[in-house]
Amino acid sequence: MSRLSAGERREQLAEAAIRVMIRDGVAETTTRAVVTEAGVPLGAFHYCFRSKEELFQTVIERIMERNLPPAGPAHPEGATPHDKVRALLRSYWDQVRARPDEHLVTYEVTQYALRRPGLADLARRQYRHYQDVYRAHLESMAGAAGLVWTVDLAVLARYGLGVLDGLTLTWLIDRDDVRALAALDEYARYLASVAAPADRVADRVADRPAG
Template sequence: MPRLPAAERREQLAEAAIRVMIRDGVAKTTTRAVVAEAGVPLGAFHYCFRSKEELFQTVIERIMERNLPPAGLAHPAGATPYERIRAILHAYWELVRTRPDEHLVTYEVTQYALRRPGLADLARRQYRHYLDVNRAHLESMARTAGLAWTVDLAVLARHGLGVLDGLTLTWLVDRDDEQALAALDEYARYLASVAVPLPAPDLPRT
């Protein structure tokens, strides 16, 4: 077996854990099941992770990272703030639709952690990470769309997390694409209502 750097081995084990979680459920995702899926010895797990909870946190972060909309999304000339925000949210939603099993895993991790003594901090770290990611996403959205928010960013990030988290879970239950997109558009209208265009940069004098 080739000896991989620790970072690559962590990635290998995290991806194996995601596959096991999707196939067998979070409660059955043991360290032995993960190393068996990855095809590595048990010692490789303890070399890369201090605990199963650390692995779960890494899984959550990986799923979040690859479900963010692409940076630098192009907008047609003359697009309104609503149209710009809507395009970014739809790009995000398309990623949700293409990886539903991964999103289901994140909800299952939350329930797993909250129901086990001593693991509640895993759920707290999970949602702190979500808030950080959502805040960074709102900052990126504003830059990409040429906007500034008129609402405190921490409040806006928590509000957005509640909206997107709820929309995602509801869609995982009913898979109603039409209603999900309609609700997403309403969220885009709200964001546009609390955004103002950034002033155009001064052009250099010739």
């Protein structure tokens, strides 16, 4: 076994687990199957993870991290808030279409956890993580597009997660690209309606009388 750090070994095992989940399904993903896929002894798993639940949480986080788009594409001069938000959402959707099997795994993990006594907290942590990441992504999206949100960010993140989660699951079922993009564009219109150009907001704040 090659000499890897604990972090590198965790990464190796998480990637092996993703491959096993895609190939065999979450319910069939055992620690033995994961170490066999990774080509390491069983002891390596227990060195890196306290439980299979911890491994699953790591898998969820890794899949989400790499399926988020970059901070945002460059926007042409004169682009509207809708144009900017739409471009960023389409960047996200490109990631969904590029890795459908990984997204399917995340839904399987949720169902697996909810149906097993003692594992429901894994599903709760999964979706808390999703909301935290999506909230941070909304902040990045606004920064990249030069916008500020005019509604509570925690509420907007929960709403947006519900929209994107539903759109993703529906697309995994029917693979209807045309309707998926149409629905995504409708969501972009909503986001644009609750966004304001950051420079205008800053100007209004600066114009307020002191005191």
